[in-house]
Amino acid sequence: MSKDTVTIGLIQMSVGTDTSANLEKAVKRIREAAKKGAEIVCLPELFRSEYFCKEEETEKFKLAETIPGETTEALSKIAKELGVVVIAGIFEKRARGLYHNSAVIIDADGSIAGKYRKMHIPDDPHFYEKFYFSPGDLGFKACQTRYGKVGILICWDQWYPEAARLTALLGAQIIFYPTAIGWLSGEETSSKDMEYAWETIQRSHGIANGVFIASVNRVGMEGNMRFWGSSFVSGPFGETLAKAGKDEEILIAKCDMDRIDDTRHNWPFLRDRRIDAYKGIASRFLEDE
């Protein structure tokens, strides 16, 4: 059912204060990506607005919307028109006073094929997400689309091998990471190491699981924060298929799904997992037990 070769398009974009303009820009970029051959297009995390979590302000809850809602309607329309799959980060209003940092997968016929709610919620200076988002309660997901079975994880999830492993065990062949990660002004030097670590750990998930990784970040300056872009697609060996710079860009990568079989044949990591010995993974810590 899935295709042998899948072309990914990552929309590395900047975002402004006008949320309607952001949506319009996203739709325009999806059109451009499709023209370049993209079959699965992914937008960054929370692409409808500036990254509001750098402060804790109840006012910002107004940015949230339902799923389905305005954003999914617009994206369903363009997905159907172009026959592409669209993945997009959405600030989800689930109920009065209950919010999630979510992402949807819209299939190439315009239907919502899947929804993921960010499972790991960060909270550190300038990334006060625990104030805004309840941790996801849908678990990890892999979703069959017209062009392949894909998983979504969101930003902070990047740091958790468990998240990638579970998504791959569910059958995802490409894991998408919509992201909003940046440097504070003046921190660029120490942040080189951050960017290195960020890329290394995501590639490693591809290697451990023999899957493709597609990570898409926003760019541009918002207040004193510069989002570093550097979106990339890596293969099941961790190899680079495509990598963006620090400016707006549509990143296109062709992924040969047979590479997954080849890699897993030569490095049969999934075969040798010691599933009898992993119970402790579900513990917070083991040293003190």
Place this chain on the structure above:
Amino acid sequence: MSKDTVTIGLIQMSVGTDTSANLEKAVKRIREAAKKGAEIVCLPELFRSEYFCKEEETEKFKLAETIPGETTEALSKIAKELGVVVIAGIFEKRARGLYHNSAVIIDADGSIAGKYRKMHIPDDPHFYEKFYFSPGDLGFKACQTRYGKVGILICWDQWYPEAARLTALLGAQIIFYPTAIGWLSGEETSSKDMEYAWETIQRSHGIANGVFIASVNRVGMEGNMRFWGSSFVSGPFGETLAKAGKDEEILIAKCDMDRIDDTRHNWPFLRDRRIDAYKGIASRFLEDE
């Protein structure tokens, strides 16, 4: 009880057909490493002999020995004399016809502080380990030594995030990877990618868990296989602290244990693990369930 700064010495060595000479060389190198300030010294996987798993030959079981046995006696003696911790890979004979690919931690007083039996056993062309070794039944381990709490994982374990995670949750602050990995002659080109993946995934375990990684490989040509060396020590941010070339070398790295707190304060990954949602990790596969 643990020290704030720990100096690691990795013995990247070649190995010949004379098993006594290999042990003598190892002891000599431990002495040299101690002279350079090393407090915890690690030898490669199965350092007593050439890498015999490239064929399946019952004759090779003669290379196995008990723990304690000849190797641990010699290493205990030098560990005690120099006041260093020694980690070493041993082909363990557990009973008649029952063998493990093991490693011991000998404390600085010469006592055996811990033993680990390789949990993930590879089997692919030229690495027929499933013929020789029963999978480990001791689980994952972290072991308090005079200079710090350390974990050992062996070679193929490198590819499993679960192994590193469990070892870190048990309190290990440095994870050692005694290793024997190489290229077949003529495969060097495609194998560049292998070496890249090998290093990337190990560094990623350091990042995910906020611990130091110390990986030590053998070097030299054995039959048609060239072991690629490239031993390294990386920090809790994935950063390189020391990296060896392709020849014999004693690699020394000073590790500041407070870096673990610093890294985990800034990137509190352990805080946010979704231990309520990881049960599936103990499954072989989930797509078909």
